Amino acid sequence: MDRLAPFFERFSLAAQMFYSGLLCGSTGDQVSEHAGHLHVLKKGRLKITRPDARQIVIDTPSILFFPRPRIHRLHGPMQEGAELVCATIEFGAGMLNPIIASLPEPLVLPLDALPELAPTLQLLFTEAFAESPGRQAALDRLFEYLFVLLIRSAMNARLIDSGILMGLSDSRLSRAIEAMHQYPGTSWSLEHLAQFAGMSRARFAVHFRQVVGMTPFDYLTNWRLGVAQTMLRKGNSLKLIAAAVGYANATALTRVFTQRLGMSPSAWLARSQIHKD
Known part of the structure; x- marks a missing residue:
């Protein structure tokens, strides 16, 4: 069974390239309400500063991924610059996608440690530094494919030491996790899992808990609410959503949703639509 398939079936992946070129100097704040940022350094030296953390310096071709919205700035040397391509990555209507939650902030990986990404990266760089018709659409799709390859590599090579990717790499836990993913509406018991x-x-x-970093039922609740967010964005009724994700009725779903996210489903949907527009 494809262990990653439920994530891409339940959560929508969307990438948008927003910068390519030689960065000489500093960018403004890189921040968004719902999306993360994926930066690919092709050549040069890149410094990343954040208001609440120590600066990062990268001097080899690398992928730098902020999976969650975080303010940061990029700085390239004034003379030689830093050659890079950047995109926003949104994976799900909210931030409850377990893959996003499990990734470190940020994820920094040298390109030479990811040889399986080389053909896609070559296509990405070719498109980014040319002015061919359909360039934006091609780059957006290439970034989406690059993201899938990155997650696959992180899981197969155990580049992440905790979270759901580790759980899916565990031969015993993976069977229980896949069952939760496939059937979120089931009334699961600890014994059954x-x-x-x-x-x-x-x-x-x-x-x-040791491997994934939370209890099975905390994970199940987050999965259910993440699926609920996606269904809300697609216009499904609360009654239908509640049944699909394992709650007795819309009231029960609303109670758990509000406890976890600090707002009701209707308030969350209104806010997400404002930021989407």
Whole structure:
């Protein structure tokens, strides 16, 4: 079974290239309400500053990914500059996608550590530094494909040491996680999930938390609410959504949604539509 398929079935992936070229000097603040930022350094030296963290300096061709909205600035040397291509990445209507939640802030990977990405990166750079018809559309799609390859590589090579990607790489936990992903509307019990993993209830609960970083039911709740957000954006009714993600009725879903996100589903939808427009 394709372990990543449920994420791309349940959450919409959208990339938009917004910069390509030689950066000599500093950018303004890089920030957005819902999207992360994916920067690919082809050549040169790049400094990244953040208001609440230590600066980062990258001097080898690398991928720099801020999976969640974070204010940061990019700085290239004034003389030789830094050659890079940048895009925003939105993976889901909200920020409850477990992949996004599991990634470090930021993720920095040298390109030579990701040889399987080389053909796609070559296409990306060719499009970015030319002025061919359809360039923007081509780059947006290439960034989406690059993101899929990046997540695949992170999971297969265990580049991430916690979170859902580690859980999916665990031969026992993955079966229980895949069941939750495929059937969020099921009334899951700890015993039932432990059976998928071939473990006792107690051992399953402890091992899940050690690997994924949260309890099985906290993970299940976040998955359900993330799916609910996507369904809200598609215009589904609360009654239909509640049944699809395992809640008895719209009131029960609204209560959990508000507790986790600090606002009701209708308020969240109105806010997300404002920022989308």
